[in-house]
Amino acid sequence: MKTILIPTDFSSNARNALNYAAELSKKDTAKLILLNAYSFEPLNPEIPYHVVAEELANAKRLSEDKLRYLCNNITKNTGIKCEFISKVGFILDAIVDTVKEKQVDLIIMGTKGAGNFAGAILGSNTAKVIGAAICPVIAIPEGAPFKAIKKITYATAYHHSDIRVIKKIVELAKLFNAQVNVLHVPEKGESAEVSKNEMQSFMRSIESKIEYQNISYQLFDGDDTESALENYIESEATDMLVMSTHHRSFFDKIFGKSVTKRLALHTHIPLMAFHYNNKSAVKVF
Numbered sequence: 187m188k189t190i191l192i193p194t195d196f197s198s199n200a201r202n203a204l205n206y207a208a209e210l211s212k213k214d215t216a217k218l219i220l221l222n223a224y225s226f227e228p229l230n231p232e233i234p235y236h237v238v239a240e241e242l243a244n245a246k247r248l249s250e251d252k253l254r255y256l257c258n259n260i261t262k263n264t265g266i267k268c269e270f271i272s273k274v275g276f277i278l279d280a281i282v283d284t285v286k287e288k289q290v291d292l293i294i295m296g297t298k299g300a301g302n303f304a305g306a307i308l309g310s311n312t313a314k315v316i317g318a319a320i321c322p323v324i325a326i327p328e329g330a331p332f333k334a335i336k337k338i339t340y341a342t343a344y345h346h347s348d349i350r351v352i353k354k355i356v357e358l359a360k361l362f363n364a365q366v367n368v369l370h371v372p373e374k375g376e377s378a379e380v381s382k383n384e385m386q387s388f389m390r391s392i393e394s395k396i397e398y399q400n401i402s403y404q405l406f407d408g409d410d411t412e413s414a415l416e417n418y419i420e421s422e423a424t425d426m427l428v429m430s431t432h433h434r435s436f437f438d439k440i441f442g443k444s445v446t447k448r449l450a451l452h453t454h455i456p457l458m459a460f461h462y463n464n465k466s467a468v469k470v471f
Contacts, residue, residue, distance in 0.1 A: 187210075187211075187214050187216045187291045187292050187357075187358075188216055188217065188291055189216060189217050189219060189288055189289060189290050189291050189292075190207050190210070190211055190216050190217070190218050190219070190290070190291065190292045190293075190294055191219045191221055191281070191284060191285060191288070191290040191292070191293045191294070192204050192207045192218060192219070192220050192221065192293075192294050192295065193221045193222070193223075193277055193280070193281055193293070193295050194220055194221065194222055194253075194256070194296075195222065195277075196222070196252050196256075197296070198328060199296035199297060199326075199327075199328035200295075200296040201256075201296075202296055202326060202328055202330070202331065203294050203295050203296035203326040204218075204220070204256065204260070204294075204296075205331070205332060206294060206324075206326045206330075206331070206332045206456070207294040208260055208264055208266055209332040210294070210332070210361075211264075211266050212264060212266065213361040213362070214361055215266075216266075216291070216292075217266075217267045217268070217269070218257075218260060218266055218267070218268045218269075219268075219269055219270065219271060219284065219288055219290065220253050220256055220257055220268065220269070220270040220271070221270070221271050221272075221273070221280060221281065221284055222249045222252070222253055222270075222271075222272050222273075223272075223273050223274070223275055223276060223277040223279075223280040224242075224245040224246060224248075224249045224272065224273075224274055225242075225245070225274060225275060225276075242274060245274075246272055246274065249272040250270070250272045253270035253271075253272060254270060256268075256270070257269065257270050271284055271288075278314055278315060278318065281293065281315055281318075281319065282318050282319065285319055285320060285321055286320075290321050291321055291322075292321055292322050292323075292324065293315065293319055293321060293322070293323045293324070294323075294324045294326060295315070295323065295324070295325055295326065296325075296326050296327075296328065297325045297326065297327055297328070316431060316459040316461055317431060317461060318461075319461055320461065322354065322458060322459065322460050322461075323458070323459045323461075324426075324456055324457070324458045324459075325456065325457045325458075325459070326456050327454070327455070327456065329454060330454050330455065330456055333425065334362055335358070335359070335361075335362040335364045335425045335426060336362070336364050336365065336425055337364060337365045337367055337423075337424045337425050337426075338355055338358065338359055338364055338365070338366050338367065338424065338425065338426045338428060338458075339366075339367040339368075339369050339418070339423070339424040339426070339427050339428065340352060340355055340366065340367070340368055340369065340428040340429075341369050341370070341371070341411070341415055341427065341428070341429050342368055342369065342370050342388070343370070343411075343430075344370065344384065344388050345430065347430065348430065349391065349392060349395055349396070351428070351430055351460045352366065352368065352392060352396060352401075353395070353396055354460070355428055355458075356396055356398045356401075359398070359400070360398070363400070364400070364425070365400045365401075365402060366398065366400060366401045366402070367401075367402045367403075367404055367424065368388070368389070368392065368401065368402070368403045368404070369403075369404045369405075369406050369418070370384075370385055370388075370404070370405055370406070371405075371406055371407070371408050371410075371411045371414040371415070372405060372407065374409065374410065381405050382405070385403055385405055388403075389403050406418055415427070415429075419455055422454065422455070424455065425455070425456075426455065426456045426457070426458055427455055427456075427457050427458070428457075428458040428459070428460070429457070429458070429459055429460070430459070430460045430461075431459065431460070431461045
């Protein structure tokens with residue numbers, strides 16, 4: 187990771203994400219880029235253009251002043267290189283454009299927790315960011331302060347692209363000497379023998395391509411993938427859950443309006459997401 191992008195609306199959950207990114211960057215000497223999107227929408231469409239232009243200029247000035255303050259504090263307190271970008275428009279568009287312009291390696295963003303993921307910064311747009319971004323995204327719940335990562339769990343569906351994801355996870359795990367747990371939820375009605383054989387085959391594929399001693403493998407039963415992962419989250423068995431966009435329905439469930447109370451405990455577990463298109467998401471089995 188050389189460049190980390192942190193979108194912010196200056197809310198508490200966005201500040202928490204920034205703190206998380208700063209702590210993470212200490213391990214890998216990554217550069218931080220703070221991004222804020224601003225706009226001005228006049229209630230009266232007949233307002234003169236020069237008035238709108240003046241309000242936009244004020245909004246840009248205020249945005250840049252806040253970003254500069256945050257960047258200066260980060261550099262002063264940690265020595266980490268930090269720059270900022272202020273863009274007019276929608277946050278999703280600003281994120282996608284900045285990722286391309288600055289060759290961003292990772293996005294770290296805040297989300298609202300405690301059963302209300304429609305938060306101030308991205309909220310229900312989080313799944314859209316994950317789907318649109320060409321780099322990994324880590325969503326940091328408001329109640330999840332940074333702590334040393336001891337275990338990272340990747341929920342696999344045995345896709346070919348999962349090997350590439352696990353390679354990236356190992357890069358992060360090495361910074362903390364953390365365990366990488368490869369977890370699979372078997373299909374309903376699948377026999378224990380079939381589940382075990384598939385996992386062993388996938389394990390051999392990983393071991394032939396990735397050199398890292400601290401990788402474990404786990405089968406986790408449930409009625410379906412979504413409910414099983416919810417239960418896994420609730421068990422607090424990991425410090426970070428990693429998924430690919432093959433589990434899109436689960437992303438929509440987490441970050442959409444139909445969030446259940448059972449996901450309130452997710453406020454303690456960051457979620458890392460990788461986006462892959464359908465062509466690279468062919469299943470091994």
